[in-house]
Amino acid sequence: MAPTPGLLCVRSRITSEALSDAAFNDWYTNHHLPDFISSGVADLALRYKNADASKMWQYLALYRVPDIGFQSDPEKIKAIRMNHETLPNGGNITDFTELKANMYLPIQSFEGTNPNTERAKTLFIAEIEPEQGTDEEALGDFYEKQHFHMLSMHHQYHRSNRFKTADGSKPPFAALHEFDNADLDQRMRTTMNATKWAKNIEGNAQMLExxxxxxxxxxxxxxxxxxxxxxxxxx
Structure with missing residues (x-):
């Protein structure tokens, strides 16, 4: 059977005073991400911190997965250690944190006419459950024929990628947009959201986060x- 590539998205937050923020970041960056790479589960791993400290999820990890079938491979799962000596009492990370994992399948990628291949410092994620009756093709047309191009007009823009949840969970679609920083000017935001197409897709969405x-x-x-x-x- 041919491999099915995907994107594993893991949000996390510390729930125990026994685990410091520094210790959590040391474990995640210096041990957990390398485990994903060395095991062959992922060939690219990214870690982010929430730009809004008031939000529930503090951190985000993205793993480019060559084959989502790894989930049924016990040897690969075993190679990703959840216990580690750097954690309190050598414990399991799930004793000190809450983790939320979603597996996505790739559906669209856009880099514009002047692609910037360097990794952007800021990532915007737009998760959407469109209005009932809006199919995947219609949503894709909106992004491909208008939204991506409008985003790419901003001088800080790098690229966009779109995914859908592998298990059909909601919101079913996620668009990931990479920019140099989070300071998108209000004029640009207003312009992108003012079109009739954007108002129809985003304004009528059942869920948009x-x-x-x-x-x-x-x-x-x-x-x-x-x-x-x-x-x-x-x-």
Whole structure:
């Protein structure tokens, strides 16, 4: 059976006073991410911190997964250690944190006419459940024919990638947009959201959640896009 590439998205937050923020970041960046890369589960791993400290989820990890079938491979799962000597009493990370994992499948990738291949420092994630009756193709048309191009007009823009949840969970779609920083001017925001198409798609969505994340580290095939399938690139 041919491998099915995907994107594993893991949000996390510390729930125990026994685990300091410094210890958590040391474990995650210096041990957990390398485990994903060395095990072969992922070939690219990114870590982010929430730009809004008041939000529930403090951190985000993204793993480019060559084959989501790793989930049924006990040897690969075993190689990703959840216990570690750097954690309190050598414990399991789940004793001190809450983790939320989602597996996504790639559907669209866009880099514009002047692609910036360096890793952007800021990531915006727009998760959407469109209005009932709006199918995947119609949503894709909005991004491909208008939204991506409007985003790319901003001088801080790098690239965008779109995914859908592998298990159909909601919100079913996520668009990941990379920018140099989070300070998008209000004029640009207003322009993007003012079109009739944007108002129809976003204004009528059953759910639309936008979050902003700041890059901590990238490991593995650094600098590469989260989607490598050329067939999914739009222009």
């Amino acid at each position: 936008i979050s902003c994340w700041e890059l901590i580290t990238e490991q593995g095939k650094i600098g590469e896009n989260l989607i490598v399938d050329a067939a999914l690139r739009v222009s």
